[in-house]
Amino acid sequence: MTRYAMVIDLNTCVGCNACMAACAMENQTPVWKGEWRTYVHEKEIGVAEQVRRRFFPRLCNHCSNPPCLTVCPTGATYQRADGIVLIDPERCMGCRACAMACPYDARYEVTYDDIKLGKEFYGDLQRTSPSMDKCSFCAHRLDKGMKPACVETCVGSARQFGDLDDPSDPVTQLVASGIAQPLMPHLGTRPNVYYIDDLKRKG
């Protein structure tokens, strides 16, 4: 079995936003209204003198126990055997329950206007109908043996992608060592995006 996961090293992310650009071009997201499948934002975390600034890439966490999947009334959100959570645009009716349920703020809406603008912006737009949208771990690229566009393009190799069911995979080892931690594990969503937050290298 395969269980895809991503590890993002906050120490090596330089905030160049190349991943956002690569993702937008690969997945034709409605960037004109500020909607991205992955988004790198600046973040200050900590208390008092311990406060540190980080570039913080965000995306769908492809949870093993995804609340967006549970809440979706029509089953438009589904999970592949390899753990990737996807949306069937033909079955999505745009109720936005998934956006309400997602603690990672990963989902946004693609509208009729976005399709019209997308054709002008990207030329050959693959999407034909509106629906909710989010990161797919570039499932179409993985199926061809390639890495997700954001991982492929990351300047500082901050994003690493691998298979958690493969013990020799560096991603598995980082997760197993506890260096890489998921966001909000207490919610029980069991996310498959992990972050390395090295306190020693603050600044």
Added chain:
Amino acid sequence: MNIEAFRKIEGQAFYALAGLLGLVVLIGFGAAHYMETHGHVVTGMTNQIVWGLPHVFAVFMIVAASGVLNVASIGSVFGKPVYKARAPLSGLLAIALLAGGLTVLMLDLGRPDRLIVAMTHFNFKSIFALNVILYTGFFAIVAVYIWTMMERKMHAYSKYAGFSAFIWRLALTTATGSIFGFLVARQAYSSAILAPMFIIMSFSYGLAVFILVQSFMYLWNGLELDPAILRRMKNLLATFAGAVLYFTIVYHLTNLYFAKQAAFEQFILVDGGIFTTLFWVGQIFIGTLIPIALLLHPTLGANCKTVIWSALLIVVGGFAQLYVIIIGGQAFPLELFPGMQESSTFFDGAIHYYHPSLPELLLGIGGIGMALLITTIAVRVLRFIPQDDFHHVSKEALTD
């Protein structure tokens, strides 16, 4: 004035009212079309405030639809004659309000044209899918219930239909409250108390709506409602309003007990701006304390106008309460790094702002227009006006 002339004027007034309500509905459809075409980017809704003003209207109507059936339940299930005479109107209002609420919800979907998908593909883990079944079933059960009440041959089955409707509406409101109760992505929700709280809210809103509609119908037809009937209803209304207050207190005290919820409670109760104002002024003062005081006042409470005004205040308070629950609940962020100070350009740890737009308001009002239009036409076509027959109502039945 002779009967002929009166009927002519009354008929003209009916068409004027139906036309006005039809216009309100059409404006609502227009607003929905505008939002659907351009997307929610033209509204106040964002990725953070996912559900906005239309949901406040929709949830109010859905919750009130369930509660308004209480009048019929008290009549059929608990055998109170005064309420029994009002049971058909209660059933009609339940259907009309649910239709109005669901219309708003459907038109607010990103793809309302795909509603059929929701009716044919079910994810049974989803509380929303369960709600689709419960709403559809509610229409069917209440329609059968009305039939058993209005068709003489079916009277024998009325009690069974009423009992089924009573149980079904409890399930429906439980599921509506659970929409929020099952959400872990906001500090405000993920609480088991929301389901019973929604049930008691439905009792209060539903009865308030019923009193308002009933009063308007009596006024419209030049009839006078027996003060004894309104007196009984006002006692019940005050009890329900008090029960909502009780659940609200328990909800907030429970939150305050948990340290992780302290910041959220601080936000809603103390420094949440519009949400704090709506909570204290809208929900607690205008929507709860004033109506309870008026309804229980020994002299003021006996006045029909006071009861009607109190019902109106409870409706206003209901909207304020749902605004705080639905939008205030989304405005407060989930804590990403508990115990840490944080600021980010991705709205983490930041209060989310929401400015309702005109199309959202028009869609919500359109839903109310839809509910009232259905009621107006149905009352005109069928005999839904309460038929009180005091010869058969014992004195005791009016005094408990």
